[in-house]
Amino acid sequence: MKLTVAEENYIKAIYKLESQHTKATTNGLAAMLETSPAAVTDMANRLQKKKLISYEKYYGLKLTPSGKKHAMHIIRRHRLWECFLVEKLGFGWDEVHHLAEELEHIRDERLIERLAHFLQYPSFDPHGDPIPDAAGTLKTAPHIPLSHAPVQQPLKVSGVADQSAALLRFLQQKGIAPGTRLRVLHIYEYDGSVEIKLLKQSSFTLSQQVANNIYVQTYGKN
Ligand SMILES: [Zn+2]
The missing domain is CATH 2.30.30.90 (Ferrous iron transport protein A (FeoA))
Known part of the structure; x- marks a missing residue:
């Protein structure tokens, strides 16, 4: 299933909140994504129809296993691109996040696997965040x-x-x-x-x- 850039950004934002043990509410997401609560509700309905989240008005938005898998792939692409930009193109590690925010939406699986291979399958991005593997599994190291x-x-x-x-x-x-x-x-x-x-x-x-x-x-x- 191909998602739009907007859908991917919602999935990522919900994942971020969940990983901080924060409930993803309509208002919280609206503030995070600089949009209106009504727009979040529209998107929540769309994502629910695609079975990527479960959504109940008072319980907020929760990723389904399929939604979480998409989130891991977006994060994998983001972090691999950050490695590439720092290690191969010589960008500073303070410069790469906003570039990776755009590159992460290129969803060609062959491109990403070749990128991972070219980088020799790094486990961490330049900021030290772990990179999920191709199956979408994240190994977190004790920090x-x-x-x-x-x-x-x-x-x-x-x-x-x-x-x-x-x-x-x-x-x-x-x-x-x-x-x-x-x-x-x-x-x-x-x-x-x-x-x-x-x-x-x-x-x-x-x-x-x-x-x-x-x-x-x-x-x-x-
Ligand atoms: Zn980043």
Whole structure:
């Protein structure tokens, strides 16, 4: 079943709300998609007819298993394009989201599979978000915010919670990106700031606010 761009954007918006454990209400979606509640109701009826969502006035919009599968494919396309733009075309990771918002709507399966193959089947996008596989399955890795990470253990940056361009540029200046290896030397009790050390660099301190927005994973010595 081919969906329109508008339908895909609704599916994605509902998925986003559900993944944040927020009920997708007509008003909530209207605000998120900058449209009117009446337009959301129209679309809700359309999506329900296609069995992509279940919709009841007071319970909001919920993705059906088929709706969720579509959502995973849209997200897969979005995140693969972000990888391509950063790794192959040299865009900054703060520049690619809005481009991927458009590219994600190209639904040629052969194109997407060749893209995935060309990129050697990445598991994470440049922001550290996991990429669903071709079957639409998402493997989520355990993320720890840097502000709560274990001290003196090898850590790898797995993603960022806040994807604002300002934060991404700040991290880039500090040499921090998904995959960066580091250790926490000290977490200061006074203000929660975190002293870290990247490989072959002298240590520096990040504010608690920044550390809260960086996710890391521990990894073995090998
Ligand atoms: Zn994005």
